[in-house]
Amino acid sequence: MSSWKWLPSFIFLVCLINLVSIVKSQFPTQIFFFYECQNNGNYTSNSPYKTNLDNLLSSVSTNINxxxxxxxxxxxxxxxxxxxxxLCRADLQPSQCRDYVKNATAEILKRCPNQKQAILWHEFCMVRYSNEAIFGTLANSPMKPAYSVENVTNTDVFYRELDVLLNSLHDHAAFNSLPKKFAAATRGVNDPKYPKIYAFEQCTPDITSVECGECLTKSAQQIRECCNGARGVRILRPSCYLRFETDPFYNETMVESPKRSMPPPAAQPAPQRDGRSSGSTYPHWNLGLFLFSLFNFIA
Structure with a gap:
């Protein structure tokens, strides 16, 4: 009988993990990918700048459009x-947007406690503030890339289809999706392990359609430079956001399909090539989110 003494503890642990999964699914997951505290001056804790910043950040979640x-x-x-x-990701419900941006506005103060200029990219939103004018101004930097540590089976085949998909999204996000300036879609690939690409592009609504297109073009070009061969990539900029994965990650019910038609996927594979520059990596995305949420909750 002594050999079974561990059984109650094991059952409790299984139940706890299931409970955590259920509870965490009901609340915003606090995942913060990147932030940058920019070198544009500092403020003190009792300064008028600090008071103004606190007032602004506290107003975001209740006043966001x-x-x-x-x-x-x-x-x-x-x-x-x-x-x-x-800016919230365009596939969110209003209540989700408010919750996530509330998390982000609290986090940016922790990450950049006395800088007059900072930006934070949350899983589902972006928050940015500055002592310089930023509204209506295209900002391509700072730029942060992140990519999966897993490779696709055939880089040439996969990335050829990715180019077709991103070109279609580019036009829709920049010119045909006002007022949100975003697009998302899927495309099949002749890859036995990763047969489908999910992609998402979005710009801040304050820049022009031409500027949005320019920002997204730069981000698409960056994919080859930083992350060639990866099965998932994010390119983060202040004025635009680009992401693709081989697993679903956005709410398809909130997405309008691009008006530009795409040719069918290529049937024949081509020789593979691979190459990457520096950038941040991440493991299988959904598993990473779950584990982070689990440990964050238990802690």
């Missing part, structure tokens, strides 16, 4: 003026 998930506002004068932009 539920039609396009975008918010911009400025408070203060001269050197104490704070300018802020926030």
């Amino acid at each position: 539920t039609n396009n998930g975008f918010y911009n506002k400025s408070i203060g004068e001269n050197s104490d003026r704070v300018n802020l932009i926030a």
